[in-house]
Amino acid sequence: MSETFALRPATIQDVEPIAFAELELFPDEAWTVFQLAEEIEHPDRRYVVAVDQDGPEELRGYAGIMLAGDTADLHTIGALVEGRGIGRALLAWCEQAARDGGAQRMLLEVREDNDRARSFYRRAGYQEIGRRRGYYRIRGRSIDAIVMERAL
Template identity: 40%
Template sequence: MRWFDVDEVVALDRLAFGPDTWTTEFFLAQLAGPGNHFRVVRDAGTDELLGYAGLSVAGGEAEVLTIATAPSARGRGIARTLLTGLIDLARSNGAEAVYLDVRDDNSPALGLYRSLGFAELGRRPGYYHDADALVMRALLID
């Protein structure tokens, strides 16, 4: 992701997360953050933004900051591709674990995360506008 992607990403973020959306300024600040890595997926034919994701790596830990897929592109494996890429990036940067927060009512995301080895560690009551967050972790070491 580059600065010139941010307006489109913010629009998709608004669709995906509603009142919990990030602002343009917050995305730009996150892009500039040390240890932060962001990716976008675009349609090869139309250049339409299909999804985006962000990861922060510090020491032996990494955190998925955000991940979303365009409604028109859901069910095509884009979130899986983004997340496996983030996991690979975390591993290559020396992380031994990846953490993330997810709405407790987001069944598709929970299924994806569990299929990639994430396990629930705890709950953050009221973390989202109208839902709790589940804290999940995937270990990257054997």
């Protein structure tokens, strides 16, 4: 496996690899190829992929935001390889894309039981600002979403 990765805007050709990654990372709430294609082609969305820089271009991560005036929503972020800074790089790319799109703050939702992600976002400067009770319905369980925010 390559030790370096590069970020580039996602294209429609990335939909299938991202869909497989979704199934691996978020099996209970994975987006379909159709949803992902719609997102990547939407004028108010910005999606990025992390790929191996050396050798064959293999997906290592992806992320996407929705622009809505002075606010951006982080729709998804997933790193297939841990410990290489891919998640941090994807988040930084999304924050810059949000700024470039006129956003002054970024919002996101994270499952209450996802301690690793919540810690990742806190380290990146996000603060918990709310809760959406029962937002996630997974295998008959109801899980709250924690809403987090960061000024850009």
